[in-house]
Structure formats: C-alpha cells, structure tokens
Amino acid sequence: MNMILENPIILGLIIGALFGAALFLSGLANPDKIIGTLRLKDLHAMRVIIVFLVIGMIGVMLLERYGLEHLGIKSTGLLSALVGGAFLGVGFGLTGYCPGTGLACAITGRIDALITVLGMFVGAYVYIRLYHGLVVPLDKIWDYGKIRWPETLGIQHSVTIAILVVLAIICLIMTRCKKKAE
Numbered sequence: 001m002n003m004i005l006e007n008p009i010i011l012g013l014i015i016g017a018l019f020g021a022a023l024f025l026s027g028l029a030n031p032d033k034i035i036g037t038l039r040l041k042d043l044h045a046m047r048v049i050i051v052f053l054v055i056g057m058i059g060v061m062l063l064e065r066y067g068l069e070h071l072g073i074k075s076t077g078l079l080s081a082l083v084g085g086a087f088l089g090v091g092f093g094l095t096g097y098c099p100g101t102g103l104a105c106a107i108t109g110r111i112d113a114l115i116t117v118l119g120m121f122v123g124a125y126v127y128i129r130l131y132h133g134l135v136v137p138l139d140k141i142w143d144y145g146k147i148r149w150p151e152t153l154g155i156q157h158s159v160t161i162a163i164l165v166v167l168a169i170i171c172l173i174m175t176r177c178k179k180k181a182e
Helices: 002-006 008-026 031-038 044-065 078-095 099-107 111-140 149-153 157-174
Strands: none
Touching: 002 008, 008 099, 031 044, 031 078, 031 099, 044 157, 078 111, 099 111, 149 157
C-alpha cells in the first residue's frame, strides 16, 4: 500500500479514476446537463459542483490545519485569469465538456469528447508556445500578488470557509428541485 501512495503516477491514476467515477455517478459526464446549467434551465451540474467545492475547501483546510499539506499561493494575475476563464467558458459552452468531463467521456469512446480533448491539447500547445510572449506580460497587469480572501477580508481562514459553506447551503436550498404535485 505504501508503494502506491509514494508513487505519484499510480496515486494520480487512482485519484483520477475516482474523480471520473464521481463525474459519471453525479451526472456531470452528460454534456446536456452542463449546457442546461449554462442556460440556467437545469441547475443539477451547478449544485454538484458546489458540493465538490465545499468538500474540497474543507478538506484542504483540514490538511493544512493538521500539517499534512501546505499549499503555495500563486500570484493573482487578474487579467490573465479573466482571459483564460473566457477561453475555458467558450470551450465549455460550445462542447458541454470541461477538461475533467471531457477526459472522462473520451475514455468511454465518445467522439465529441475525443474531439474536445484533442482541442484541449491543441490549446495547451498554443498556450505553451505563447507563454513567455503573451501570458507572462498579461500576468503583470492587475497583479495583486499572493493574496487570499481571508487576508483581504481581514478575517480568519476558517471563518471565511464557514461563510462560504453557509452561502453554498443557501444556494443549494434555493436551487433545489421542487416535486410536482400529482
């Protein structure tokens, strides 16, 4: 068991397989669910993503609190994040796949997912080629340094997470499916 945990490739494959299984079990591997969420007609995907984020936030907080992990904070280049987010959003809206769902569905042999993954690799190649000439200069515009919400808001990290969890619960309650009266 130790050999598996110490080998980052094997551990990555196991975690990736579990994540892919979670995508399928939650319904996020269905591009129609994603498009429905983007059109604000089917909020199932948004609700699942909120649950994933809350679990991830709490997990990272606990890992940091008990000294099992320390995450380095990357400098906040707002303009490059907005440009990258716009590209991701356009691809997301056109295909109904994010990188995770695209890979999970490509493994099942879906042609549209395979084309999406090919597009991701082309996009990654273009990004690598343009990195020093375009991305590095963009990162310097609206660069706020290594900041996190707690420091910006002047409150403890755990309080920030508690507030976000409460907001997530409110969002989940407000978007829950109401059963139709028979």
